[in-house]
Amino acid sequence: MTTVRCPNCGKEVPWTPDQKWRPFCCERCKLIDLGAWADESHRIPGDPVDPWEQANSEGPPDKPN
């Protein structure tokens, strides 16, 4: 039987049609993994600041005088 490892906890999961949460072992692991992505905790530390956001925070280029 083909098995995969749950991306969240590493438990072996049988790759069968009745395993509805594959490749996760259970609903909980799937939700945890999706939640982690939503939280951006998978984001690489030291991500450069978005240049667009940085440009906008500098304010208008020419001030009215």
Ligand SMILES: [Zn+2]
């Ligand atoms: Zn799991």
